[in-house]
Amino acid sequence: MASLSKLCTALAVASVFSSTLALEVCTQIQKAMTSASTVSFPGARVGNYTADVFHWVASSSQSAACSVEPGTAADVSTIIQLLGKAKAPFAVKGGGHSGNPGFSSTTGVQISMRRFSSVTYNNKSGTADIGPGLTWDQVYTALEPHGVVVAGGRVGGIGMAGFTLGGGYNWLTNQVGLTIDTVTAYELVKPNGKIVTVTAASDPDLFFALKGGGNNFGIITKFTLKTFARGNVWGGAIGYPPSALAALQAAVLQFNNNVTDPKAQIIPGYTHVSGEFEPSIVLFYDGPSQPAKIYDAFLAIPNLFQDVSPRSMGALVASVPTDQPAGTRGYFHGVTLTGYSSKLLAAIANETSFWGARLPGVSVGYHIEPFLETIYAHNTMPTAFPWFRTPRTMPLNLQYTWNSSTPDAIVYKAMKQSAEYLTKIAVKDGTGVANAPIYPNYALFGTPLGSIYGNNIPRLRTIKAQVDPHNVMGLAGGWKL
Incomplete structure (x- = not known):
């Protein structure tokens, strides 16, 4: 008991010290900022504190000592130098859609990039400069008058x-690869405060x-992405009754095995909520009208609702929102697959029902993402993720949401167990491989770093040591090298 008492006392002292340190740095930042930036404090009548610390689920938000909205890269440079000097905990938030607690939130200094919200289309280079404070809905809307899109998020609200x-x-992955495969430059504020433009030519490492390496190397203040000329696309969401599951699974398997048109994509979803199994699908075609035959099987299944039509990319993405009621908690997790089979699809559906029944009050969801074999062939340059590009791998997304009546630890354990079970099924079934890279944007906190970056870890750590020798970015959450 004496040892426990000493431990509690030590933790309390550490917490007070950390809070005091963060407040001191908040004051330093406030004094050093230009008029382009602001610092806000909890409880104050002025400022943007509430919006700055807000995340799409309550479990990803924390009460920061203060929030900072930098308005220029120069102010970001000042901020990161002050944080590094004080060794104060901080977080950087873009859209606030992380499902992992502490990845873009903190009890220290919360940096919100919401003022970096410009989108500039460069007609000559065919690229767009995009601020990190935006959601993909906003990016698509800004580019629409120019008749172009970028390879970005597929549903609403994603930062x-x-x-x-x-x-x-993304919706163009079959045609152009991952979003990182289309980035041509990053404006980066290094941990030492230096502002640089990083390209393949300027700094290949x-x-x-x-x-794919996350926030280990500094704070991005501008992304430059390739653009692609596009008018309207076709697609949207369909919701089915539970009785449609067998027909939906047959259609998904047929699509995965036979559709080779790179413009066609789907995201089938299985959800168990409030005692009901709810199958659904999001259809996408990179063209202004419904293609012949490809989606006939999905459209022929009796449905509960259907919102499918030609529309802009931005309108299609916004039509599938990810908003959650206030107070909702949530996690993501991922399983990596190399294909789909009837056995695997049945196992995914069974997991949905099993955990939905086992966890009352929890919305249990699994989202299937089939892609063509060639998705990684559009870029021949190595990237931090995935750490191997052959064979092609695909993410299965697990998304559980719940309210505070269910302990977080119970949900965490269930998601880990479900992902491990499905991975074993896939490997045994030939639709998965052992030690495949887990998509970092889905991976649940606590996932081993080797499961994400694999053989790339030594190179990434070498680069990290060169760029951030004092481990300033280690003061923030995320997948730390």
Whole structure:
């Protein structure tokens, strides 16, 4: 008991010290900022504190000592130098859609990039400069008057910065690869405060590391992405009754095995919520109208609702929102697959029902993401993620949401167990391989770093040591090298 008492006392002292340190740095930042930036404090009548610390689920938010909204890269440079000097904990938030607690939130200094919200289309180079404070809905809307799109998020509310730094499976992946495969430059504020533009030519090692390596190397203030000329696309969501499951699974398997048109993609979803099994699908075609035959099987299944039509990329993405009721908690996790079979699809459906029944009050969801074999062939340059490109791998997304009546630890354990079970099924069934890279944007906190970056870890750590020798970015959450 004496040892426990001493431990509790030590933790309390450490917490007070950390809080005091963060407040001191908040004051230093406030004094050093230009008029382009602001610092906000909890409880104050002025400022943007509430919006700055807000995340899409309550479990990813924390009460920071203060929030900072930098408005220029120069102010970001000042901030990161002050944080590094004080060794104060901090976090950087783009869109706030991380499912992992502490990855873009902190009890220290919360940096919100929301003022970096410009989108500039460069007609001559065919690229767009995009601020890290935006969601993909906003990016698509800004580019629409120019008749172009970028290879970004597939559903509403996803932040562009974290999505891109983690890899980025997108509606054009069959045609152009991951979002990181389309990035041509990063404006980066290094941990020492130096502002640089990183390209394949200027710094090939750092360029490699930023393509999937997360927030280990500094703070991005601008992404430059390739653009693609597009008008309307076709697609949307369909919801089915539970009785449609067998027909939906047959259609998914047929699509996965036979459809080779790179413009066609689907995201089937199985959800168990409030005692009901709810199958659904999001259809996408990179063209202004419904293609012949490809989606006939899905459209022929009796449905509960259907919202499928020609529309802009931005409108299609916004039509599938990820908003959650206030107070909802949530985690993501991922399983890596090399294909789909009837056995695997049945196992995924069974997991949905099993955990949905076992965890009352929890919305249990599994989202299937089939892609063509050639998705990694569009880029011949190595990237931090995935750490191997042959064979092609695909992510299966697990998403559980719940309210505070269910302990977080119970949900965490269930998701880990389900992912491990499905991985074993896939490997045994020939639709998965052992030690495949887990998509960092889905991986649940606690996932071993080797399961994400594999053989790339030694190179990434070497680059990290060169760029951030004092481990300033280690003061922030995320997948730490």
